[in-house]
Amino acid sequence: MPKVFNWQINREIEYPYEAAPPKKQFAAVFDINKCIACQTCSMICKNAWTSGRGQEYMWWNNVETKPYGGYPQGWDMRILSLLGPQSWDGNTYTGKTLIEAALERSEGRTVLGWLPEDEDWANVNLGEDESYGLIEGGTYFTMPHPVWSFYLQRICNHCTLPACLAACPRKAIYKRPEDGIVLVDQERCRGYRECVQACPFKKVLYNVATRVAEKCIACFPRIEQGLQPYCTVGCIGRIRINGWIHTPQEVDPENPVDYLVHVRKVALPLYPQFGLQNNIYYVPPIHVPPAYLRQMFGPQVDKAMEAYRQAKDDPEMLGVFLLMGATDKWVEKFRVRGDEVMGYDAKGDEIIRVPLKEPIFIRPNFDVVRQVFRHNTT
Amino acid sequence: MALRRFFPYLLFVIALAVAAALANQGVALAQQGPTLTSKKVAQVPLDPKASVWGQARATDVPLTPQNIAVPRLNEVSISTVRVRSLHDDEKVGFLLEWQDATRDARASHPDEFRDAAALLFSLSPDLPNICMGAPGQLANLWHWKADWQEDIDKGFQDVVQAYPNFYKDVYAGVSGTPPYQAPQDFSSALAQSYFIGSSAGNPLSQFEKASPVEELVSAGFGTATHKAAQNVAGKGVWENGRWRVVLVRSLQTSDAEAAPLAGRTEVPLAVAVWNGANREVGARKQLSSFLTLSFVERAGLEGAQLAVVIAVALMVVVAVGAIWLRRRPASAA
Numbered sequence: 115m116p117k118v119f120n121w122q123i124n125r126e127i128e129y130p131y132e133a134a135p136p137k138k139q140f141a142a143v144f145d146i147n148k149c150i151a152c153q154t155c156s157m158i159c160k161n162a163w164t165s166g167r168g169q170e171y172m173w174w175n176n177v178e179t180k181p182y183g184g185y186p187q188g189w190d191m192r193i194l195s196l197l198g199p200q201s202w203d204g205n206t207y208t209g210k211t212l213i214e215a216a217l218e219r220s221e222g223r224t225v226l227g228w229l230p231e232d233e234d235w236a237n238v239n240l241g242e243d244e245s246y247g248l249i250e251g252g253t254y255f256t257m258p259h260p261v262w263s264f265y266l267q268r269i270c271n272h273c274t275l276p277a278c279l280a281a282c283p284r285k286a287i288y289k290r291p292e293d294g295i296v297l298v299d300q301e302r303c304r305g306y307r308e309c310v311q312a313c314p315f316k317k318v319l320y321n322v323a324t325r326v327a328e329k330c331i332a333c334f335p336r337i338e339q340g341l342q343p344y345c346t347v348g349c350i351g352r353i354r355i356n357g358w359i360h361t362p363q364e365v366d367p368e369n370p371v372d373y374l375v376h377v378r379k380v381a382l383p384l385y386p387q388f389g390l391q392n393n394i395y396y397v398p399p400i401h402v403p404p405a406y407l408r409q410m411f412g413p414q415v416d417k418a419m420e421a422y423r424q425a426k427d428d429p430e431m432l433g434v435f436l437l438m439g440a441t442d443k444w445v446e447k448f449r450v451r452g453d454e455v456m457g458y459d460a461k462g463d464e465i466i467r468v469p470l471k472e473p474i475f476i477r478p479n480f481d482v483v484r485q486v487f488r489h490n491t492t
Numbered sequence: 493m494a495l496r497r498f499f500p501y502l503l504f505v506i507a508l509a510v511a512a513a514l515a516n517q518g519v520a521l522a523q524q525g526p527t528l529t530s531k532k533v534a535q536v537p538l539d540p541k542a543s544v545w546g547q548a549r550a551t552d553v554p555l556t557p558q559n560i561a562v563p564r565l566n567e568v569s570i571s572t573v574r575v576r577s578l579h580d581d582e583k584v585g586f587l588l589e590w591q592d593a594t595r596d597a598r599a600s601h602p603d604e605f606r607d608a609a610a611l612l613f614s615l616s617p618d619l620p621n622i623c624m625g626a627p628g629q630l631a632n633l634w635h636w637k638a639d640w641q642e643d644i645d646k647g648f649q650d651v652v653q654a655y656p657n658f659y660k661d662v663y664a665g666v667s668g669t670p671p672y673q674a675p676q677d678f679s680s681a682l683a684q685s686y687f688i689g690s691s692a693g694n695p696l697s698q699f700e701k702a703s704p705v706e707e708l709v710s711a712g713f714g715t716a717t718h719k720a721a722q723n724v725a726g727k728g729v730w731e732n733g734r735w736r737v738v739l740v741r742s743l744q745t746s747d748a749e750a751a752p753l754a755g756r757t758e759v760p761l762a763v764a765v766w767n768g769a770n771r772e773v774g775a776r777k778q779l780s781s782f783l784t785l786s787f788v789e790r791a792g793l794e795g796a797q798l799a800v801v802i803a804v805a806l807m808v809v810v811a812v813g814a815i816w817l818r819r820r821p822a823s824a825a
Contacts, residue, residue, distance in 0.1 A: 166686020167663060167674050168651060171602070222564030222776075229771065231603045283563060283714045283775055300692035304716075305599065306774040308563055320602045322651060323674055324689030324697035325639075 115217065118275060121362050122386040122412070123207035128214055130224060130280045136294035139274065140332050141359035142346065143374045143381045144267045145397040145438065147422070148353040151177050151242070151265040158348035159269075163331070168323020171235045174330040175269045175345045181406065183241030185268075186234035186316050190385070193314040194409075196226055200387045202413045211389025212277055212314060225277045225312035235319075246406075257401060264399040267353070269345060270317040270330035271384070271392030272296045278329070281312030293358075294393070295332045303327050314388050340444050340459060352439025358446075359393060368447040370434045370457075371395070378431055380421040382411040397422055429453075432470055441466040525783040526551055528761075530577035532787075536585035537578075540729045540736035545587050548576035553763055555778035558623065561713040568778040569770040573609070573763050577785060584753055585740040586611060588636075588763065595730040596768025597642040600654035605768035606639040609728075609737050612762040613751030615709070619760055619782055624710045632751040633708040633716060634724045634739050638768065641704040641728045648699045650674040675699035704728060705739055709749040713775060721747045759785040 117126040118133040159175035176185045200209040215226040247261040279287040286302035303326040309318040318329045333343035346354040357371030365376040374381045381395035400419045407415045425431045433455030443465045445457040457466040531548040557565040574589040596607045615630040625631030659671045665682025689697030695718040705726035710716040728737035743754040764779040766772040
């Protein structure tokens with residue numbers, strides 16, 4: 115099996131195909147701290163792509179409450195326990211990736227995985243708002259929170275080394291060379307569901323009416339028009355931003371995703387130990403005990419949380435965070451000038467300008483024009 | 493005197509040579525696998541329960557797990573399939589029978605897999621060295637699917653059939669009344685646009701099926717491709733823990749991707765069976781080695797019977813030789 119370098123775990127891994135990087139790689143940063151689990155992202159995605167017959171149970175985008183929630187139920191706990199202990203030496207992962215574990219165990223599969231049963235998909239938001247631990251009398255908040263939960267926003271990770279693609283015996287899954295979006299060839303798929311078993315995030319799903327697999331398409335028809343995906347623009351909490359991510363050797367500090375991931379290292383991939391070099395990056399929730407987050411986001415999570423705490427005093431970082439949800443267009447580059455952040459499209463034209471600090475207007479209690487008192491109620 | 497003295501040795505050497513030749517032929521026959529003799533009848537039936545199938549000699553074919561290519565099946569869940577063949581002037585038919593305690597005739601849940609069976613023919617004169625053919629050694633597959641059979645027998649197995657208490661009130665472009673039935677209530681262009689697999693022309697995603705048997709061509713693992721021309725009819729029935737599946741095709745074909753059968757006396761073919769309850773799909777299957785389909789009903793010994801005769805002959809020869817050697821006068825030693 116060829117060896118390819120995975121920078122997220124800082125070593126070479128085994129993968130069935132040679133490295134074939136796309137011209138550009140679709141990526142996103144989700145700021146977990148700002149999510150309120152309103153599910154607008156889930157609904158906009160469902161309305162756009164999965165409201166058809168046979169797709170009823172499908173959520174290409176879902177938001178679940180950690181630690182207990184999961185769609186499908188227990189997706190994370192199931193694969194973590196299958197994989198066994200996962201060890202790191204500094205920033206280098208020394209345990210087995212999903213493909214290495216499958217090779218070692220010789221069970222006749224390319225990727226360590228499991229197939230969710232019907233019931234696992236049936237309760238999409240089970241565990242919502244369930245906290246870890248009981249609130250005793252007299253409990254008060256400290257950092258990290260003694261009793262905690264947080265929301266995890268999940269779409270397909272459009273991995274650089276996808277498990278679904280590795281597992282498909284028919285080569286019916288491919289990465290688009292132009293943008294690295296991972297797609298299931300709807301003409302070639304025969305519904306074997308090897309991809310459903312292999313994807314640890316369970317973001318390839320079987321359409322029960324067309325009897326083939328489907329998955330998040332990263333709203334590629336929008337991206338082709340210079341727009342960000344629906345889940346990003348629909349987010350009322352403004353927690354998401356898309357961009358093209360580079361490898362650590364080719365970082366563009368004016369690219370918003372590169373900046374958050376590589377320059378400030380404030381956003382991290384989910385379960386990098388799976389070895390897939392996933393391309394959705396998360397700003398870890400700073401109120402959650404780091405032990406849980408280290409398993410989830412790797413050993414760099416403490417530094418990421420520390421960096422995030424500086425954002426309010428750091429105009430550049432603050433600027434990128436303020437670009438989230440500020441435009442439906444794809445932001446190729448950003449610049450902070452004075453007390454404003456500007457976003458630019460691929461041609462270099464300014465597409466958005468956001469003040470770093472919202473201007474405050476204080477309206478007098480009495481409106482002299484209309485000769486009325488202003489009230490907060492209508 | 494000299495001839496008489498050396499006669500036993502001469503006989504022994506000749507017997508050994510004959511035994512070696514027979515053994516060689518036996519090995520060659522064993523490699524070819526068992527022979528499946530196709531019986532000529534007036535009309536090949538499509539019905540697996542037709543009594544005329546009783547006229548065909550049954551061949552029990554052992555199955556082994558597909559463990560060459562990943563994804564593999566590690567252990568068989570079905571160890572043997574009984575195969576019969578009939579032909580008439582125009583058609584050839586096969587009856588496959590196997591034990592399967594569960595009838596898996598749907599693939600309409602995310603964790604539900606169908607039962608299936610297939611025949612593989614080689615499109616090249618020499619046998620393909622791997623099961624699915626190889627580049628330059630194309631294979632023609634006849635793949636019967638239990639879910640396609642169910643769609644044909646009972647109508648398309650939609651969400652409402654798979655989930656009996658299912659209800660959803662609205663879909664884009666839908667007609668009729670909730671909870672609706674595909675495909676008829678989803679015939680508008682808008683409703684159809686959500687059936688991506690169907691719109692892309694995927695044969696697995698078509699609601700209407702002309703036959704429960706899909707005809708494919710392949711050039712190795714992972715290459716099975718739906719043929720432009722579909723010419724295999726079939727019917728499968730499950731009763732009392734046993735599938736009986738018939739596959740029928742015209743002997744004559746002008747299709748370059750279809751196995752040539754007319755005018756041939758012997759045709760190699762292989763069988764595969766999938767057990768849906770064991771989540772067997774694609775390469776996760778049990779299959780036979782090549783067997784020989786013979787359109788000529790031979791009178792003589794064949795296959796395994798011949799191997800037994802060879803073995804007995806070999807033992808007799810060695811025994812006779814040993815007796816001769818032991819009878820030699822002591823002075824001759």
